[in-house]
Amino acid sequence: MITGKAIAFGNNIDTDQIIGAQYLTLPTITQMSEHLFEHHTQFTEHFTKGDIVVGGENFGCGSSREQAPAVLKECGVAAIVAASFARIFFRNAINLGIRLIECPAAAEISAGDRLAIDHDHLCNLTTGQEYPIEPLPDFLQAIVDRGGVIGRLQK
Amino acid sequence: MNAVEKIIAAHSKNAVVRPGQIVDVNLDCVMANDATATLAIDIFSNKLAADQVFDAEKVILVMDHYTPSSSIDAADTHNKMRRFAREQGLPHVYDGSGVCHQLMMEHHVRPGQLIIGADSHTCTYGALGALATGMGSTDIAVAWQQGTIWMKVPESIRIMVEGEWPVHASAKDLILKVIGDLTARGATYKAMCFTGPAIQALDLSGRMTICNMAIEAGAKFAYIQPDAKTQEYMQKAGREVYDIFFDDEDAEYERELQYDVSDLAPQIAFPHSVDNVRDITAFEGMAIDEIFLGACTNGRYEDLEIAAAILKDRKIATTVRLLVTPASKEIFLRAMEAGLIATLMESGAMIANPGCSACFGGTGGILGKGERLLTTANRNFRGRVGSADSEIYLAGPATIAASAITGTITDPRRIER
Incomplete structure (x- = not known):
């Protein structure tokens, strides 16, 4: 069970907003992670480790930069809930073993709501709303269960 | 099968593939650039503890996003790429020669190939009738080691484009119009297959503009059926051996969109x-x-x-x-x-x-x-x-x-x- 506070964003959050181009050459993900969502005060002012990032449609659209999900993981984002995910971001996040939840009603979640996520339900503890979670296809779940695609190779 | 599915099948162990199916595919090229390569090098060397890339001839590195080096960190990034290229004996390393996708088209891509690149605009190569898509650094590192990658067979959208091109409208105006209609997520995980007389009328440059932006509608692949212009481009490039795949008569598309460029405004x-x-x-x-x-x-x-x-x-x-x-x-x-x-x-x-x-x-x-x-x-x-x-x-x-x-x-x- 994951519980955390929602840090909410709108539709089409692109990878440039998650981590800007000028930081991709920094030597470590830890150094890059200081610039996560740097132009979004709802993140920079309110995020604490273990919080849950909530997006609208097409979360993570844009570039293939794996640095984007990597800095989200590095900063301690517990899970990402979105109405839908962009393809490359989705694949990168799965490869890194990040918990992704596709929830068509993500827009009903407000900034600061307390969320609880278990195996098959997302519960908004603030509003009392409960949403079923579609399970990942077995193939992808097996990758997440091994902590990412490299864990799968080394099984 | 349609041509996209046939290319995937030809690179897998399956004679037939269907949309939604997950298959392991053999890769013809794996490209990375200076925004993504160093992370892949770290993963390849440290997490995977790999020694050798699967085929040095098929691993292409390009320095284009930060050239000439725009900061000390960029210079260090480039040096790390050069060191990796030397250690691995990579023959195809481009240092300030141009944008990775342009160089791939000029020197490497052939129709019918299956290629991944650590850059979202890798889908550009569909202009030559190759299937190419962007992936992250972990997938690139895995592909460097294995020469294969898992892939979900996408559904395909057929985009039929007719009409005569007006003087002041170009391929860019068409693809912007299509993305505006489809939305930034309208083709997520799908192949966008452009066809019709107005596409055939375009030279390779215009076809590349269109395929380049398929990712902006969320697409995995762009694809244009090779024709006489493709053959001419390949001949000039000195790469005359390749496979061309055609739609079967019963080829399926998820949907078809129709455009007429005759009255296309900028x-x-x-x-x-x-x-x-x-x-x-x-x-x-x-x-x-x-x-x-x-x-x-x-x-x-x-x-x-x-x-x-x-x-x-x-x-x-x-x-x-x-x-x-x-x-x-x-x-x-x-x-x-x-x-x-x-x-x-x-x-x-x-x-x-x-x-x-x-x-x-x-x-x-x-x-x-x-x-x-x-x-x-x-x-x-x-x-x-x-x-x-x-x-x-x-x-x-x-x-x-x-x-x-x-x-x-x-x-x-x-x-x-």
Whole structure:
């Protein structure tokens, strides 16, 4: 069970907003992670480790930069809930073993709501709303269960 | 099967594949650039503890996003790539020669191939009838080691384009229009297959512009069926051995979209989303600070030619700066020989070295607070080229050239050629 506070964003959050181009050459993900969502005060002012990032449609659209999900993981984002995910971001996040939840009603979640996520339900503890979670296809779940695609190779 | 499914099947152990199926595929090329390669090198060397890439001939490294090195960190990034290339004996390493996708098209891609690249615009290679898609650094590291990758077979959207191209509308205007209609997620995980007489009428340059931007609708692949123009391009490039795949008679598409370019007006994508597209008439007269002609979208000879035809014997407005970046050395040399570079410089343009330039914000052309950029690039995300308080507008080469003369967004149909 994951519980955390929602840090909410709108539709089409692109990878440039998650981590800007000028930081991709920094030597470590830890150094890059200081610039996560740097132009979004709802993140920079309110995020604490273990919080849950909530997006609208097409979360993570844009570039293939794996640095984007990597800095989200590095900063301690517990899970990402979105109405839908962009393809490359989705694949990168799965490869890194990040918990992704596709929830068509993500827009009903407000900034600061307390969320609880278990195996098959997302519960908004603030509003009392409960949403079923579609399970990942077995193939992808097996990758997440091994902590990412490299864990799968080394099984 | 359709041609996309056939290419995937030909690279897998399956005789037949269907949309939704997950298959392991053999890869013909694996490309990475200086925005993504070093992370892949770390994963390859440390997490995977791999020794050798699967085939040095098929691993291509390109320094284009931060060339010439724009910071100490960029220089260190490049040195790490050069060291890895030496250790692995990689024969194909490009250092400041152009944008990765342009170089891949000029030197490596063949019709019918299956390619991945650590860059989202890898889908450009569909212009040659290859299937290519962007992936992250972990997948690239795994592919370097294994030479294979898992892939879900996508559903395909058929986009039929008819009509005669008007003088002032180009491939860029069409693809902006399509993305505006589909939305930024309208083709997520799908293959966008462009077909019809208006696509066949385009040269490879225009086809690349269209395929380049498929990712902006969320697509996994773009695809254009190879034809006589493809064969001519391959012949000139000296790569004459390749496979061509055709749709079966019972080929299936998830849906079909119809376009007619005959009355296509110049299109512009408003900040801060590529699908925020309208006819140029909605923006005319808006003042611009910087104009960029370049990128893997529109940095080719034909794009420079369109702009030079409009700017010949004219000066750009004193209120605007125009930056032109040819997408490769080959294009730069050809444009110099034809006098296009002289024409553009005489009009007031700055010329930058081949690379990603002001599309990516990794080198020159960075925007200050409150500035507006009109660009032939493929993305207008907030803060992509500098200040988060700047604005980026996307358009075709004719529109940016006409706008350079006035310093405001200007319909190229108003400029006499």
